[in-house]
Amino acid sequence: MTDQPRSPAHIPDYRRFWLTRFCSWLAGGGMAVIIGYQLYDVARQDYHMSIAKASFQLGIMGFCQFVPMFLLSPVAGVIADRFDKRNVGLMSIAVDLVVAASLWAATGLHALSLPLLFGLGALHGLARVFIGPSIGSMAPLLVPPALLPRAVAMNSMAMQLATIIGPAGAGLLFAVHPTAPYMGAVILLAIGFLSMAGLRRLPPHAGSRDQHPIRQIAEGFTFVWNNRFLLGCITLDLFAVLFGGATALLPVFARDILHAGPEGLGQMRAATAVGASLMGIVLTARPISQNVGVKMLVAVGVFGAITVAFGLSTNYFLSLGLLAVLGAADMISVFVRSTLVQLHTPDEMRGRLSAISGLAISASNELGEMESGLAAALLGATGAVVMGGIGAMAITVLWAVFFPQIRRARTFSPHLEQG
Template sequence: MATIPPPEGVEPVMPDATPKAPSPLSFPDYRYFWFARFTAVMATMAMVVVIGYQLYDTARTDYGMSIREASFQLGLLGLVQFVPLAILTPVAGWVADRFERRKVAIFANMIDLVIAVLLGWFTWIDGLTLPLLFALAALHGVARVFVGPAMSAIAPNIVPPAVLPRAIAMSSIAWQSASVVGPAAGGLIYAAHPASVYVFAAILLAVSAFTISRVRPVLPPPTEVRRHPLREMADGLQFTWRERFLLGTITLDLFAVILSGATALLPVFARDILQTGSEGLGFLRAAPALGAAVVALGLAFRPIERNVGVKMLWAVAVFGAGTVAFGFSTNFFLSLGLLVLMGAADMFSVFVRGTLIQLNTPDHMRGRVSAVSGLAISASNELGEMRAGTMAAFMGPVGAVVIGGAGAIVVTALWAWLFPELRRARTFAPQFKAGST
């Protein structure tokens, strides 16, 4: 049928060429994925906050260590969790690209469940020692190194590309809201009955493993040529190194958080500076996640689309400035507010970085590049804890936090100069070279 032209002088009404993408939660597989992520993170965050407090309290009470000596033990805790990450990350990325990704995530969750049961038992019988806590923390690091790349690589396979930015924001809501509830619940449950927090974590990990099993199988992408596993592991590192955009994005987080990470010293601030005990520590650990959850919720409904690189750089700088202010604070509520601000800034950076990495990585490389990114994130957290604990042993916890936050601001400025690709990133449009392997 012929189209009737509009009257002269009247502009034709064109249909919307870019209809709004559906919500990620409209996909059943994504709903299962979201809930599995939420329950697993809630469990692990509850465990992490209690392990740190138990280690610091054990060092102070049972071993008679000073504040600085016990702070150094917290630094060692970060180191023992980093070692398995550094060794196994290439293996974990290769596994995520060669095996069914759901099963990898379920296996890692079950390792964490066993750790929770062991910690609960030794807490119940009052048999915790520093060597035992270090050993179980290292096993926890092994579980995390495998679950990270597998879960990160699942999301792009269960939603369309147009939905992925919102899916990443929604996934961040799962992570951050669980990071609010988990530490707060862990601190309160531990104060009421120490061993019960690990029962709570074990149940949540079992629920997470069951829920992720409900997602349809996420098979690894086919490859035309099978190569030696060691060569394929190296490919992920080489791809990240060649793509300066990815390299700058990943290393910005690595060095900024190594310098500005203050979470390792929160047990020190809770017990001996702010004097709030394990209950206060739970709220301190939850505060950054609260700020992050609010930002993630906003980004899920209205994700940013323009000048994404500059905004990421500013967010990291704000995170560093908030760290400096937190180090000087001696008021519990002011410290909570600063941690909320730091979490909000970090979430903004995480959203931009996560979306850029996923959309700038071809699917057959996502597991390995996610592993490299996960190593950088974990290295920044664990090595940041070691840096903070070591510096606190020499100059006290306040000096360690303040100097670290200032260093993060310097790194942000330096990376804006070294990697102009970050400043020039206007949108999330893929920038990797066609045919990269």
């Protein structure tokens, strides 16, 4: 009898999976930053737009990338459940690789234009729509249930590291040569593609292709709606980030409140990811295993309280520390929620549930930015962040009351111990 692996890292297929996700996140984060910069620069230099009009183009780009997520996430979830997840992931990475290569060529040939950037940006968003449900739902198929919490922590840590390294690295490469970030993205995506190709086949669950796709989409949403535990987990994150997200207003704090300038803005954006990465390392070494529901609720409450403190802070270094704590609290919440959702989802529905969860996260981020902007116009940046943090804490209390199934979750086991 062979020894059972003690860590996800001891499983070759998981290592290939982890490398694929890390390379994909790293390439995607860097590309997003450079596409935005080039879009603004082209609008100003080639189309002679004012600062306001050029800035508006960035909003259009965000809309172009959000629309595929909003419209196609349910479809992507069904495809991930009906076909081999490995093959769907390979095709998605291949599309993103084509986008990176096209931007590399267009930048080198000085052929960038707004329509081209909008089109490639939308195609990049489309690739990400299918990468999420296909690759994001693989972990439970590659590691035994006992190791899944540790695998989730390692996945989250990889994402946070990519969030730190990707944008900063792309900026440094862009300073060397405008084509360098895209060349790097092509290399990373190629590594991810080859690593994914080395995985064993992950065929769909028996019977998953017998139903009509529309019925499967409806079944996914119905399953979440009728399962109050999963509904509570997914919507807790959605509404907490919707009200408590301060990321959209960081430029205001960096320039006019903390007087840290653009360098400070970069450090502030990195501080949250650093805190999350450090917490990810802790959770990888010592995963949470007891009273997981209460700990998730507490983490979201801390997220809201730290958001309030950040909004009131006028000291730059204190604000950096608060953002790091904010990232750590968010990591605990993401770790517990992701593990619970994965373990409480039937194999035949993992793609659809991953798509629904991804759609909720995307919606909370995009709508949260809009909500923050509107609130700042009415209350000022400080007032908007403080009220948002209070809102996140209120959501935590309400969800603890309305969804007692979360509060009663003692362990990650699908058979919840209730008290």
